[in-house]
Amino acid sequence: MSDALVVAAGTTAADAVAAAGLPSNGPKAIVVVKDPSGRLRDLDWAPAADTEVEPVALDTPDGLNVLRHSTAHVLAQAVQATFPEAKLGIGPFITDGFYYDFDVEKPFQPDDLGKLEKKMQEIVKSGQTFRRREYASLDEAKAELAHEPYKLELVDIKGDVDDSEVMEVGGGELTHYDNIDRKGERVWGDLCRGPHLPSTRLIPAFKLMRSAAAYWRGSEKNPQLQRIYGTAWASRDDLKAYQTRLAEAERRDHRKLGTELDLFSFPDEIGSGLPVFHPKGGVIKREMEDYVRARHIEEGFQYVGTPHISKEGLFHTSGHLPYYKDTMFPPSHMEGADYYLKAMNCPMHNLIYRSRGRSYRELPLRLFEFGSVYRYEKSGVIHGLTRVRGFAQDDSHSYVTAEQAPGEIKHLLNFVLSLLRDFGLDDFYLELSTRDPESDKFIGSDEQWEIATKVLEDVATESGLQLVADPGGAAFYGPKMSVQAKDAIGRTWQMSTIQYDFNQPARFGLEYQAADGTRQEPVMIHSAKFGSIERFLGVLVEHYAGAFPAWLAPVQVVGIPIRDDHGDYLQEFVDRLRKQGIRAEVDHSTDRMQKKIRTAQQQKIPFMAIAGDDDVSGGTVSFRYRDGSQRNNVPLDEAIAHVAEVVRSRTNVGPTA
RNA sequence: GCCGCCUUAGCUCAGUCGGCUAGAGCGACGCACUCGUAAUGCGUAGGUCGUCGGUUCGAUUCCGACAGGCGGCUCCA
Incomplete structure (x- = not known):
């Protein structure tokens, strides 16, 4: 498929594909071509000048994206045929599939999906062609889309859309795709930048997976639309393989295995997101903790302990209140003071640091504990052990001089990676979460953010691991580097985090006495190796599908x-x-x-x-x-x-x- | 938190179009069996059908609220 192909001026890509004798059926069918700028073009695209293009087959990553997006159009057509009042949202391809959002009177019911699938089959079999049409003007587009309020909104904000999921608009022009039946009649159409398969007949295998609500344009403030998720593949066998993969993930589900292997449970009587560990789960948890504690001590950390609750003043000092008040459990009033369950350990570690004068000779000073924290996660986000309301962080804080920071971060990253490897995870990439300059959620000066971000970025780059940017994902007090680990079936989990904090040392008035006798402010580096023991245990259950290595197995x-x-x-x-x-x-x-x-x-x-x-x-x-x-x-x-x-x-x- | 679906024995699930003693498999317990690499047989116990309220002569079944779960969305210091 890398063989170049020349589309002669005035002829279509399809002509060139046919002349070259390339397949037009089956998983290897050429469905679009890639022009010299890297842009995918429909097969009926006819360039003004001779153009060298690369044919793209259905079963390639680009080909699958086109397939999935075209299948989303078929879904939308089926929905509007079945529910004529349905208004269209957006319908992009995603990993392994696609979705389409609709504004409908009543949310879709499970049996609606079956009906829609049947309707889609009819459309696929009827062999409709997708035909691109360019709008001459914004007004023309608006006139035609008058009955589609969400599409109208997209046309209006066209310039600002910077989201790969919004397939509707983009590029220089505003285009529409019509579905044409065998008689040459237009049966349906959608605002879309394309490209598409030449015909619905080329959709070999698809399935609607589920329906769910989703906020319009991803904002809680917007109305909710009804989203239908589907999957589409270049062959029936590929679809079957995908379904097998899903079944494998389900087989490994730690919530299911947790019950079957008698590891842990979530008693209703205690509350949502609050696990109890049974003896066998307790063994694994203890093995993990013992090993991690020993490794920390070897690496120069000092094991400390802190209480689960604190008067509110501490969290004002740290800056967590009022920023994160709504994710903390409400306070209890005692003897005239408000006590909060702690949602983070750092403020208490700061107090240990501050308990006496510190010398530069003590730095880096590394404090570590399994700190229990409680976070009032919204009810809808709780998920097994991976998202809970009470958990133990394997939390450490390194207090260092500014000069020591890069070395300490490198040390922490290496330590984190070696620990993850010890537990059998060895496929990683890094994510660098930076602040969103538009948001007021972040505290600190521009220079501070710049320096801190640079330090993390340099270490990350030096590690040689793949680095992915996560703009806006930083903690309020500083940028964050996180290690994403892939499990046995290729899913990625966010595990460890390393955060550079220039805020809390100042807020707590932390200092050390330097060699020259002056008092200096240390930098604080937060790091959690597993994030939380509970989550990591859940990840390990899924990674090993419950078949733990002998050293962790509850019964050996x-x-x-x-x-x-x-x-x-x-x-x-x-x-x-x-x-x-x-x-x-x-x-x-x-x-x-x-x-x-x-x-x-x-x-x-x-x-x-x-x-x-x-x-x-x-x-x-x-x-x-x-x-x-x-x-x-x-x-x-x-x-x-x-x-x-x-x-x-x-x-x-x-x-x- | 939002939308949809769900909640029957320890687990997995039948069932009740509103009516008499609510079923099965696994698990547990008991008895018999004493066996070389993934299920021996027989029997017994176990459920106020998530909770509270409403409709009704009568509610596990219909309606509502709440709790919990699942799938998404949003969120995840």
Whole structure:
């Protein structure tokens, strides 16, 4: 497809594609061409001069985007055929699919999607062509779109639209796409910058996924439209593969696995977004915390502790009140003071710093704790362990001189990455969140922001990792660098954050005595490695699909006697493992051996140690690993050493035979 | 917070077009079985059908509010 193609003046791209004998059907069909400026053009585009173009096939990333956007048009046509009063919003392609927003009297019901799909099938089969038409003037466009208020708004704000999701307008001209049926009649049309497939017939496989409300142009202040999400693929097999991928993600859902593996729950009686950890989830959480605490201490952090509530003055000093008052739990009044549950740990760490005079010799001073924080997240955003109202941050604050800041940030980034790798995540990119100069949410001077942003950016660039900009995403007190980690099935999660803070040291009057005897203000660097223990645990459940590495597994070894009377033998083996700190138990239930294996398999226990007459008489056990592989008749000493070694090594793969 | 959908046993789910003792599988418990790599058989217990209110002779079923969940949107220091 990279072979260049020349469209002769006065002929269409389709002519050139046909002359070159390129496919016009199936997943390799050429659906648009890319002109020398990189712009995608419809096949009926006819340049004024000879133009070299690149043909774009349906199954390429560009081709799929065109397919998905054209499918969105088919959806919109189906909706307006079924609900004539529906007004059109926008309908872009997105990752793996598309959506289209509609203003309708009544929100779509689940069975509406089935009806709309059927209608769409008819449109696809009828082989409508998409025909581009340019408006001569703004007035002409407005006249034609008089009955589409949202489109009119887009025409009016055309100049300001800077959003890749708004496909309607853009580029130099204002264009419209008509759908023409086989008889040459115009059956539908939409304001759109294109491009589109030559025909609806080229839509091989699509599915409507769900409907949901969405604010017009993404603002809470605007009315809500009804959005329909769909997916479209270059072949039925690709669609099937996509559905399999979704099923795989569902299989890994930590909320489901949390119940199945008895790790945690969210009792209604406690409240939304407030998890409790059951013994097995507690084991994983404790292992994580123990390891992370030990690593922090190795890296020069000092472990501290702070209370969960504070008088409000502290949060005024820090600047969190009133900025974030509505995301903090309301205060309780006691003895004339208002106490808030803490939503962040930094103010308390500042007080530890300030508890006595500090010397430049102490810097960098690094304070760390698992700090419990409570945030009143809006009810609609709570999601399993990844978005909760009470959680423990693995929160640290480094107090450094301005000169030390770049080195400290580099140190923190390396530390963060190594910790994530220790837990089996090793595919990262960085995001740099900067302030939005338009917003009044951010405090501090332009110069301060500039310096801080530059420091983070330099370290990020130096790391060699991919860096993505996130304008406007900074904390109110300073810019933020975050590590995004990809899990086993390619989803990205925001984990660690490193933030440069020039605000709080001043607000708290933090200082240190410099070598020259003067008092100087330190810079404060916030960092959280996992963001929150709860979220990270949730991510790990999904990453490993519940099959935790041996060092994290709640139960590491289960002994399975072949007959009941082999239980005592295995109990002795398990007792020896326990003395080595291994979490081992014997399944003494009355189930048959096969059933015990099934149970252990479902609990995703890394080691099954099976013993029957042969093993008892030979002084051995037989391992069955989680992946079904086996190692039979292993002498007890060797078996214990083997388990201990796998656990101690903290390997994140296997075990296997 | 907004929109839609949902809430029946520990879990997953049937069911009740408003009416008599609300069902199943898994799990739990008991009994029998004693078995070499993913479900032995039989039996028992377990539900004020999310909560509160309304309509009705009668509500798990219809209506409303609230709580919780799910999918999005917005948000995520």
